[in-house]
Each structure stands twice: as C-alpha cells, then as structure tokens.
Amino acid sequence: MSERHTISVLLENEAGALARVTSLFAQRGYNIESLTVAPTDDETISRITILTGGDSIKIKSIVNHLNRLIEIIEIINLTETKSIEREAALIKVATTEDHLSEVKEILEKSKLLSRSLKVRDKVCIMELLGTREEVDDLISALGNKTDILEVVRSGVLGIAQ
Amino acid sequence: MVQLNPMERTHLEGTMVSGGQALLGALSEEGVEYLFGYPGGATLHIYDAIFTQQLIEHILVRHEQAAVHMADGYSRSTGKPGVVLVTSGPGATNAITGIATAYMDSIPLLVLSGQVPLEQIGTDAFQETDMIGLSRPIVKHSFLVMTPESIPEIVGRAFHIMTTGRPGPVLIDLPKDVTDPKIKFPYTRPKKIQLRSYKPAEKGDQDQIRQATDLLLSAKRPIIYVGGGVILADASESLTALARQLNFPVTQTLMGLGAFPATDSQNLGMLGMHGTYEANMAMHNADVIFAVGARFDDRVTNDPAKFCPQAKIIHLDVDPASVAKIVPVDIALVGSAKSILSDMVSMLEAKSPQEAIDQNALSSWWKQLHDWRTRYGLNHGLKQTPEQRLILPQQVIQSLYQVTEGKAYVASDVGQHQMFAAQYYHFDEPRKWINSGGLGTMGFGLPAAMGVALAHPDACSVVVTGEGSIQMNIQELSTCTQYGLAIKIINVNNQALGMVKQWQDINYGGRHSHSTYEGSLPDFVALAESYGHIGIRVSDPAELMPAMVRTFSKELADKLVFLDVLVDPEEHVYPMAIKGGAINEMYLSKTEKT
Numbered sequence: 045m046s047e048r049h050t051i052s053v054l055l056e057n058e059a060g061a062l063a064r065v066t067s068l069f070a071q072r073g074y075n076i077e078s079l080t081v082a083p084t085d086d087e088t089i090s091r092i093t094i095l096t097g098g099d100s101i102k103i104k105s106i107v108n109h110l111n112r113l114i115e116i117i118e119i120i121n122l123t124e125t126k127s128i129e130r131e132a133a134l135i136k137v138a139t140t141e142d143h144l145s146e147v148k149e150i151l152e153k154s155k156l157l158s159r160s161l162k163v164r165d166k167v168c169i170m171e172l173l174g175t176r177e178e179v180d181d182l183i184s185a186l187g188n189k190t191d192i193l194e195v196v197r198s199g200v201l202g203i204a205q
Numbered sequence: 206m207v208q209l210n211p212m213e214r215t216h217l218e219g220t221m222v223s224g225g226q227a228l229l230g231a232l233s234e235e236g237v238e239y240l241f242g243y244p245g246g247a248t249l250h251i252y253d254a255i256f257t258q259q260l261i262e263h264i265l266v267r268h269e270q271a272a273v274h275m276a277d278g279y280s281r282s283t284g285k286p287g288v289v290l291v292t293s294g295p296g297a298t299n300a301i302t303g304i305a306t307a308y309m310d311s312i313p314l315l316v317l318s319g320q321v322p323l324e325q326i327g328t329d330a331f332q333e334t335d336m337i338g339l340s341r342p343i344v345k346h347s348f349l350v351m352t353p354e355s356i357p358e359i360v361g362r363a364f365h366i367m368t369t370g371r372p373g374p375v376l377i378d379l380p381k382d383v384t385d386p387k388i389k390f391p392y393t394r395p396k397k398i399q400l401r402s403y404k405p406a407e408k409g410d411q412d413q414i415r416q417a418t419d420l421l422l423s424a425k426r427p428i429i430y431v432g433g434g435v436i437l438a439d440a441s442e443s444l445t446a447l448a449r450q451l452n453f454p455v456t457q458t459l460m461g462l463g464a465f466p467a468t469d470s471q472n473l474g475m476l477g478m479h480g481t482y483e484a485n486m487a488m489h490n491a492d493v494i495f496a497v498g499a500r501f502d503d504r505v506t507n508d509p510a511k512f513c514p515q516a517k518i519i520h521l522d523v524d525p526a527s528v529a530k531i532v533p534v535d536i537a538l539v540g541s542a543k544s545i546l547s548d549m550v551s552m553l554e555a556k557s558p559q560e561a562i563d564q565n566a567l568s569s570w571w572k573q574l575h576d577w578r579t580r581y582g583l584n585h586g587l588k589q590t591p592e593q594r595l596i597l598p599q600q601v602i603q604s605l606y607q608v609t610e611g612k613a614y615v616a617s618d619v620g621q622h623q624m625f626a627a628q629y630y631h632f633d634e635p636r637k638w639i640n641s642g643g644l645g646t647m648g649f650g651l652p653a654a655m656g657v658a659l660a661h662p663d664a665c666s667v668v669v670t671g672e673g674s675i676q677m678n679i680q681e682l683s684t685c686t687q688y689g690l691a692i693k694i695i696n697v698n699n700q701a702l703g704m705v706k707q708w709q710d711i712n713y714g715g716r717h718s719h720s721t722y723e724g725s726l727p728d729f730v731a732l733a734e735s736y737g738h739i740g741i742r743v744s745d746p747a748e749l750m751p752a753m754v755r756t757f758s759k760e761l762a763d764k765l766v767f768l769d770v771l772v773d774p775e776e777h778v779y780p781m782a783i784k785g786g787a788i789n790e791m792y793l794s795k796t797e798k799t
Contacts, residue, residue, distance in 0.1 A: 056402055060337060060349065067341050108526035114346045114366060117402040 048077065049103045049123040050095050050202045056115040057083055057090040064113050065092060074098065074106050078131075078199030089117065095176075095200045122202035132198040133172045133179050138191040140166060146189050154182045167193065176200055217392040224353030224384035225254035227392055228317070231360035233260045234394065237288050239279065239659060240264070241272040245292020246332060247319025250384040264659065264688060267680040269296050271652035273303020274678070276314055278653030279660045281639050282614055284439060286313040286367050287656060293319040293381075294332030301339060302646060307374045308343040309643025310460060311437060313367040314374040316340075322382040323351065336378050345373030350383050357394035365398040370405025371524040372437055406523060409540035409548065417495070417519045417536045418552045424493035425566035427453045430476065430505075433460030433642065434498020434522060435542050436635040441465070443546035444497060450550060450558050452567065454574055456484040458499050460642040463632035468611070473574065474583065477505040478782040479624040482581035482791065482799075483574055485780070488513055489789035490573075497521045498542050501531040502643070511787035521545055583628055586779060586794040595773035596746050598622060598697050602629035602669065604753045605695055613665040613693075614639065614657045618650035618674030621703035624778040626669040648677025651694065655681060658690045665757070667693045672726055673702045682736040685765050693756050694767045696729060699774040707777045711792070712784070733767035744771035 055061050062081055069076050077095040084091050096106060107119050122129065139147060151157040156174040163169055172179055179197065186192060217230040228251060232240075240263045244252045255263050266272040269291045276287025291300050297318040307314040321330040337347050346366050348359045363375045382388075421427060435444050441464050448455050448471055455465045456476040465472060474481035476488055488494065494516045499505070506512045509531050520528045521538040528537045538545050587599055602625050605613075611631055616639040617623045623640055632638045639657060641649040654668035675696055685692060702720040709717050730740030739761055743752040749770065756766045780791040783798065792798045 060347075063338075064341065071342050105526070105530065108530075112371075112524065112526050114400065114403045 047099060047123075048095055048097050049121055050093060050127075050129060050200050051103075051107065051110075052120045052122050052202055052204070053092040053094065053110060053116060054084070054118040055090055055092065055113075056117065057088050058115060061090070061115040062092065064115065065110065068109060068113065069094075069096075069106075072106075072109060074102070078197070080199035080201060093122075093200060093202055120204055122204060126205040127202050128205060129175055129200055129202045130173055131176045131179050131200050133183070134169055134196045135172065135183065135186070136163075136167065136169050136193040136195075137186065138166050138193055139168055140190075143190050147186065150182070150185050150189065154178065154185075156182050218394070220392050221389040222392045223250070223254065223386040223389050224350075224356055224379075225251040225386060226258075227353060227356045227390075228360065228379070228384065229254055229258055229261060230392060231357040231394060232288060235360065235364050236285065237261055239276075240288050240290050241266060241275040241279075241656070242290030243269050243272055243292070243296060245294075245296045245319060247293035247296075247321060247381045248290060248379075248384075250381065250386055251290065251317075251319070251379070253386065254384075263290070264684070266652070266684050268678060269299035270303050270648065271655075271678045271681045271684070273300045273314070273316065274306065274646075274649050274652035275656035275659075277303065277307050277312055277649075278616055278639050278656030280307075280312050280314055280656075281310075281653070282636050282657045283660045284437075284636065286315050286364065288315045288317065290317045291319065292332065293321055293336070294334050296332075297334055297336040298339065301343070304340055304374050304376070305343040306641045306644045306646045306649060308345070310433060310641065311372050312374065313372040315363055315367060316344075316374060316376045318376060318378050320349070320378045320380040323380045324382075326380065336376065340376050343374070344376050345371075347376040347378065349378045350380065353383050353385075353388055354390050356383070357392060358398075361394060361398045362400065365400065366403065370403075371527075406525070406540045407544055409521075409538045409545040411548070413536055413538055414545060414548050415552060417538055418549055418556065420493055420517060420519060420536060421451060421453075421495060422553075422556060422558060422561040423563075424453075425563055426491050426570045427451070427493045427495065427567075428473075428487050428491045429453050429455045430458070430488065430494055430496045430499055431455060431461040431464045432458045432497065432499025434500075435461060435464040436498075438498060438523065438542035439635075440498070440542035440546050441635045443543055443550060446550050447546055447553070450553050451562065453495075454487055454571070456480070456487065458502070458505060458642070459627055459640070461499065462627060462638045463635040464498075466633040467631035468633055473578075475627055476788070477502075478507070479628065479778050479780065480505075481578075481583055481628075482585070482780055482793065483577040485788045485791060486577045487574055489787060491516045493517050493519070495519045495521070496534075497546070498523075500527045503531075505788070506531060507782045507788050507790070508785055513788065581780070581793050586797075593746050596744065596749050596770060598625050598699065598772045598776050599629055600746070600749060601695060601697055601770050601772060602626050604750050605667065605669070606630045608750075608753045608757050609665055609667065613637070613667045614654070614661060616640065616650045616654035616657060616666070616668045618668070618670040619645045619647045619704075620671050620674060621699070621707065621776070621778050622669050622671045622674075622697035624704075625697070628778075647674040650674060651678050651681050651692070654692045654694075655685060655690050658692055659688070665693070666690075667695060669695045669697065671703060672696060672698050672700070672722075672729070679732070682733065682738065682765070686737050689763070690765060691763050692765050694733075694765070695756075696767065696769045697772055698726075698729075698769055699772050699776070700726065701774055703774075704778070707781075710777065711781070729767055729769040733765070738765040738767055740767045740769065742769045742771070
C-alpha cells in the first residue's frame with residue numbers, strides 16, 4: 045500500500061503554468077489523486093495543492109522535477125511538515141421524513157456540517173468541512189441512511205503550521 | 206564574421222518599432238548572428254523585418270527539421286544558443302523532432318514559431334497548431350506572446366532560461382498580429398532579467414565538496430566518469446586539471462567525448478553499450494566513481510540494479526533532479542561543474558594529493574587497466590589484412606582521423622557509423638564532436654555540420670553518416686549550394702540500416718525485417734554533382750586513403766565533397782553490452798563474450 049503525500053506548490057499565476065504542472069505528472073507517470081488551485085493573497089502567485097501517491101524516493105523525484113519548472117516558486121511537502129489538512133464537500137441528498145432525524149444525528153456527531161440548504165421538496169445540499177478521512181467516513185455513514193444524489197469534493201487543502 | 210559587442214549592435218531604446226522589428230532588435234542585442242528558418246504565412250511580417258535589416262543573417266533551409274538541427278550544431282560547437290524561425294502549423298510541427306533532439310542533450314536553442322492571429326487561436330484556423338501544447342514535454346520553457354511590447358522582455362527571459370542551470374530549448378510562439386508592421390511602440394528592454402521563481406544552483410555546498418575530495422583521496426580503484434554536462438558547463442579545463450592532480454583514469458560518455466583529451470594516457474575511452482572493454486571493466490570494479498555532468502543513462506548502466514556494486518558514487522550535476530535519479534549516490538554535489546571542479550582543485554592542492562593517495566593501490570589499479578586494454582582493447586578483432594577485399598567501416602574513421610589530424614569538427618548521424626566514429630576518432634578538445642546522443646535522431650548529421658560550418662568558417666566541418674541517415678535530410682545539399690558550405694560528407698555505405706541489422710543478427714535470429722534497401726539507393730556521386738558538389742566513390746581498400754586525402758585536399762577546400770565509401774556490410778560494432786547484464790558483461794566480437 046503506497047503512501048500518500050500532500051504537496052503544496054506556489055507558482056507564478058501565469059497562463060499555462062498549471063498545464064505545465066499537470067503535464068509533468070502525466071509525462072512522468074506520477075499519480076494525481078486530487079488537485080486544487082487558486083490565487084493566494086498575492087494575486088500574482090497561485091497555490092496548487094496536490095495529493096499524490098508514492099514512497100519517499102518517488103516523492104523526492106516529483107519534487108525535484110517540479111522544481112525544474114520555471115514558474116515554480118516554492119514547494120512544501122505538507123505530509124512531512126507539521127500541517128493541517130482539510131477538504132470541503134458539497135453533497136446533495138434526498139431526505140425522507142423517516143430518516144431525517146438519523147441523518148441529523150450523524151451530521152451533528154461528525155461536527156463537519158457547516159450549512160445545509162433545502163433546494164426542493166426532499167432534496168438538501170450540505171456543506172461539509174473536515175479532514176479527508178472524516179469526509180470519507182461521513183459520506184459512507186450517510187450513504188447507509190439516505191440517498192446520496194451527488195458528491196462534489198474540493199480536493200485536499202493544506203496549510204503548514 | 207566580425208563580433209560586435211551586443212550592446213553596440215543596436216540603439217533601439219526608445220525607437221518606434223513593430224513587433225517584428227522588436228524581435229530582431231532583441232535577438233541582435235543578445236549577440237545573435239544567424240536565424241535558421243523557413244518562411245510561411247504566419248511569419249511574413251517577421252520576414253519583411255528581416256529583409257530590411259543587416260545585423261542578423263537568415264539561412265533558408267529546405268526542411269524545418271534541418272533548421273533546428275543547424276541551430277543545434279551551431280550551439281553545440283560554440284556554446285551560444287542557435288535560433289530558429291519557423292511558421293505555424295506544419296512549419297512548427299516539422300521542428301518537433303529537432304527540438305526533442307536538443308532537449309534530450311540539454312542544448313540551448315531558441316525556437317521562434319509563427320502562430321495564427323490571437324483571436325483565431327482555438328478555432329482550427331488555417332495552419333494552426335497548439336505548438337505550446339505540442340512542445341511542452343520537450344522544451345525547458347515556452348512563451349506565448351500576447352502583446353508586441355512584451356517581446357523584448359520575453360526574448361531576454363528566454364536567453365536567461367536557455368543558458369543558465371541545465372541548458373535547454375525554449376520556444377516563443379508569435380501570433381501574426383503581434384508582429385504587425387502597422388502597430389508600433391517605443392522599444393524598451395529591461396537591463397536585467399530577474400525571475401523570482403528560477404534560481405539555478407551555481408556554487409556547490411562546501412562541506413559536500415570537502416567530503417568528496419576526502420573520498421577521492423581515499424580511493425584505491427577510482428574512476429572519473431565524464432558526461433556532456435562538463436562540455437556544456439565549459440568545465441573541461443578544470444576537469445583536466447583535477448584528473449591530472451589525482452592521476453585517476455577518466456572515461457567519457459558518448460556526449461562527453463572531447464571533455465578530456467582522448468589521446469591522454471589517463472583516458473580509458475568511452476564507456477557503456479559500445480564503450481571500450483577497459484572502461485566498462487574499470488567502472489564495474491571501481492571502489493569510487495566520480496560522475497561529473499553525466500546522468501547514468503541506460504546506454505551506460507545497462508541494468509541499474511547490477512550497476513557497479515562495489516562503488517561509492519560522487520555525483521556532480523547542475524540539475525538536482527538528475528542526481529540519484531537512476532542509482533543511489535553517496536555524495537551529491539549540486540551546482541555548476543566549472544565552479545565545483547575549481548573548488549575541488551583548490552581543496553585538493555591544499556591536501557598534497559600525491560602523498561595522501563595510496564600510490565601502491567593506484568599503481569596496481571593502473572596495471573590492471575593496462576592489462577584489460579591489452580587483452581580486449583578497441584582493436585581486438587579488427588581484422589585488417591593486406592588481402593582484404595572490402596573496406597572496414599572502422600578503417601574509414603581511422604583514415605579520416607589521420608588525414609584531418611584529429612582536428613576536424615565531426616558531426617555524425619545515428620547508427621553503427623556513429624559508434625565507429627565515437628570509438629575511432631579521438632577528440633582532444635570539447636565541442637568538436639557533434640551528435641545526437643539522447644534522442645538518437647537520424648538526419649541530424651548533415652544540417653548539424655552545416656551549422657558548425659557557419660559558426661566556424663575557417664575550420665574543417667565533417668559529417669560521418671550512413672546511407673539511411675543521410676537520406677533523411679538530403680535536401681539540405683541545396684542549402685549547402687546556396688551558402689557555399691564546404692562540408693565533407695563521409696558516407697559509410699554498408700547498403701543497410703546497420704545498427705538495426707546488427708540487433709536483428711544478435712537478437713532476432715538474423716531476420717532482417719526491413720533493414721535493407723534492395724538496390725534502391727541513388728548514385729550518391731551523381732546526386733551530389735546534381736547540386737553542384739563533388740562526388741567521390743571508393744570501394745577498394747587500397748583506394749581509401751588516396752580518396753580521403755583528395756577529399757580534404759586544398760584543391761577541394763571550398764567545395765562540398767560527398768565521399769561515398771562502400772564498406773563491408775557484415776561488420777558489427779563491438780564491444781556491445783549484453784542486454785539485462787551489468788556494465789562488465791559484453792559481447793567482444795561475433796564469437797566471444799565476457
């Protein structure tokens with residue numbers, strides 16, 4: 045079972061920069077389990093957070109090859125640093141009156157629910173925020189109790205402590 | 206060609222210029238003398254700007270692939286980036302092979318590709334291709350120009366990126382409207398290029414360097430393994446000084462030939478798949494390997510799991526991604542070879558190397574190396590006899606070496622002839638051996654030799670080729686006529702795709718699947734003459750030397766000479782690595798192996 049690492053990449057917010065990063069992963073056969081990208085508080089700089097698999101030799105190779113790209117400013121391996129990781133998820137569920145209280149209980153216990161929005165009769169969208177494993181577990185638990193219509197996950201976000 | 210100080214060449218600052226003029230101005234400020242290219246719709250504005258200036262000379266090729274190889278040969282033989290200009294669509298795609306060739310050998314090269322106008326991008330316009338996308342895996346970096354004003358800075362960044370750290374090709378995609386002559390702006394170029402995201406290593410870590418020198422001094426069976434990186438870093442002098450200080454044996458990769466004088470007694474020759482017996486044995490039995498500017502390519506290591514089991518490895522490279530990529534290393538030295546080797550020479554000087562080294566062990570090691578060379582050195586199995594009826598390909602190179610006194614620039618194509626050239630032409634200086642190592646591109650030789658001829662008009666530019674390779678860019682004989690390029694083409698004609706045939710002999714029971722031409726070769730002499738060149742054919746061994754002398758005679762100095770040498774088609778290149786083995790496992794001839 046290979047390890048997973050979350051790598052945070054700061055790069056120039058320029059056209060084509062993201063394509064270079066993803067092409068590199070594809071070319072070299074590195075795996076992208078999840079990827080999120082957005083500008084930082086400095087809008088000339090973007091951050092890409094990638095969850096990738098591989099042992100430490102492979103990860104070192106990935107980091108070295110990423111560093112060769114001209115637009116890369118900094119790379120942090122969040123898994124090897126003290127860091128906090130979160131993932132957001134929007135899930136759309138169909139709730140019936142019978143299961144509503146059980147669903148409510150599961151959500152309250154998990155502490156992951158931020159808000160929930162009823163979009164039409166019996167259909168609800170919930171915002172969740174937690175670690176990747178917590179989100180996995182919650183979706184699993186909900187799936188046992190109600191119909192999950194759609195799950196949209198953001199990919200792992202990480203920040204060094 | 207008079208060398209002008211780049212800053213004197215233009216006084217463009219503040220002048221109203223179009224994008225096309227700005228491009229040429231910026232290139233000229235970087236010291237560019239030649240553009241190798243082929244016009245097309247997307248680049249017409251640029252070509253008009255070229256027509257009305259005199260600082261940069263444009264060389265018209267007959268196929269865009271040749272333009273890139275010409276710029277590449279120019280770059281390899283001078284260290285200055287070559288510059289290519291191709292149009293959009295098919296012009297750009299024809300350049301791909303050339304760009305990949307340069308990328309694999311880390312050659313600084315600038316490719317300017319025309320593109321359809323900005324608003325047409327993405328509409329499948331006439332002659333549109335996503336060149337940025339296509340070239341992404343084979344360039345160090347690329348730029349899509351969005352405004353004419355950005356051109357001078359982009360050119361400056363491109364040169365900075367190409368020539369620093371690990372060199373490599375850079376592409377600039379130029380939409381046609383950005384070079385429009387009707388849109389003018391005041392030319393301005395930043396005096397200094399600063400990229401916050403790109404700071405390649407220069408000076409090495411002093412502690413690591415110290416450890417490396419200690420390890421070298423403690424070695425009993427050392428070897429210095431030199432790659433193309435030493436030549437790219439212009440570090441030949443420091444490397445040679447270090448090798449001499451230590452009196453250690455030196456071996457080179459295909460790309461490193463010439464980094465250390467081939468005729469020096471410390472040289473073991475090339476290592477790897479077709480390297481010398483003594484070089485490969487030395488590597489396998491070494492206790493300390495100092496790899497400088499080399500990347501442990503599979504042509505050298507054979508099976509990496511079996512590679513040099515007893516050795517501690519010091520790896521010097523400017524690219525941290527290359528260090529410990531294939532085999533684990535004990536000491537990593539990341540930085541410029543020139544800077545680090547220089548530091549090492551100083552540090553070693555202070556440690557009195559001759560006293561610190563175990564001279565008895567080193568003496569025994571040298572004895573062992575000479576013994577190996579005596580047993581199975583390069584001429585083992587070379588069956589020259591006075592009665593031979595066919596010329597041997599190795600003899601072609603030997604006579605070439607003799608007649609040119611080892612001083613020519615030798616470009617080569619790919620195949621058996623390339624390996625023979627690497628084995629039998631002894632390069633004492635860097636930047637004289639010009640070949641496609643990493644990609645192994647057939648068709649590289651002739652245009653590369655043409656680039657060399659333009660870069661060094663007073664020197665002798667030779668291409669060693671085969672009938673397969675030479676036909677891939679044979680149309681460039683026309684370019685040679687246009688620009689009076691007096692290249693000497695040595696065609697090692699064995700009537701087959703020799704290297705493929707060799708592998709088919711050894712690994713596929715001699716089933717020559719499509720490695721022969723069945724009598725369809727042209728009369729190369731007549732072909733050369735049809736372009737106005739000199740053609741000479743030779744097949745009699747006794748006539749080889751006279752033909753070679755005639756090729757390089759003063760009388761023919763200003764002419765391109767195509768010397769078609771018919772050679773023994775049965776010859777194989779030996780030694781040859783045994784697939785899946787360690788570096789010391791080789792075929793030594795058709796009947797012997799280690």
